[in-house]
Amino acid sequence: QQQVKQSPQSLIVQKGGISIINCAYENTAFDYFPWYQQFPGKGPALLIAIRPDVSEKKEGRFTISFNKSAKQFSLHIMDSQPGDSATYFCAASRGDYKLSFGAGTTVTVRA
Amino acid sequence: DAGVIQSPRHEVTEMGQEVTLRCKPISGHNSLFWYRQTMMRGLELLIYFNNNVPIDDSGMPEDRFSAKMPNASFSTLKIQPSEPRDSAVYFCASSADRKAFFGQGTRLTVV
Numbered sequence: 001q002q003q004v005k006q007s008p009q010s011l012i013v014q015k016g017g018i019s020i021i022n023c024a025y026e027n028t029a030f031d032y033f034p035w036y037q038q039f040p041g042k043g044p045a046l047l048i049a050i051r052p053d054v055s056e057k058k059e060g061r062f063t064i065s066f067n068k069s070a071k072q073f074s075l076h077i078m079d080s081q082p083g084d085s086a087t088y089f090c091a092a093s094r095g096d097y098k099l100s101f102g103a104g105t106t107v108t109v110r111a
Numbered sequence: 112d113a114g115v116i117q118s119p120r121h122e123v124t125e126m127g128q129e130v131t132l133r134c135k136p137i138s139g140h141n142s143l144f145w146y147r148q149t150m151m152r153g154l155e156l157l158i159y160f161n162n163n164v165p166i167d168d169s170g171m172p173e174d175r176f177s178a179k180m181p182n183a184s185f186s187t188l189k190i191q192p193s194e195p196r197d198s199a200v201y202f203c204a205s206s207a208d209r210k211a212f213f214g215q216g217t218r219l220t221v222v
Contacts, residue, residue: 034210042215042216043115043204065145098156099155099156104153104154
């Protein structure tokens with residue numbers, strides 16, 4: 001039973017475009033929502049994270065939007081670049097404890 | 112800090128053999144996780160240690176899997192006997208302040 005549902009499975013975007021990945025969760029006890037970026041042959045790397053007391057967090061070209069009432073959060077990649085081509089995972093956790101990961105979204109940025 | 116260090120990076124073994132995967136967490140991190148990644152099941156948590164003590168091993172597939180953390184700087188994941196369905200990439204991650212950092216992974220192939 002997957003606790004975090006992620007969509008789409010894959011997306012293709014033109015260089016300079018916006019990539020949007022969505023996640024939904026059920027467990028209201030979750031209080032930490034990170035996004036990880038994974039390149040082939042590498043481990044997932046923490047990209048950006050948000051807590052439910054804020055609705056948006058921005059770091060460079062990456063923005064998390066969080067909707068607590070809808071139990072949804074999303075990652076926006078602005079001005080997408082070929083180097084952003086990777087698999088992105090949303091995750092959620094409660095306490096300093098295990099991360100429940102979404103299924104992942106493969107992003108391809110076309111030059 | 113060199114990050115989370117895993118060894119070996121690749122392991123090919125025959126069915127029935129014992130396999131030991133190793134992990135050196137980031138110094139000062141008090142939580143350690145073993146994850147398994149496959150195309151079919153995504154990222155699955157196998158076991159979670161806090162301050163070297165196993166807290167949750169509910170993700171360990173079966174008794175063939177065991178994990179130890181004898182001290183704060185070393186952990187092992189052992190599979191005995193190994194089976195072809197154990198083929199996957201195994202990640203170790205350590206965390207502090209909710210931020211989890213992953214190693215490069217061990218790609219295990221059981222033939």
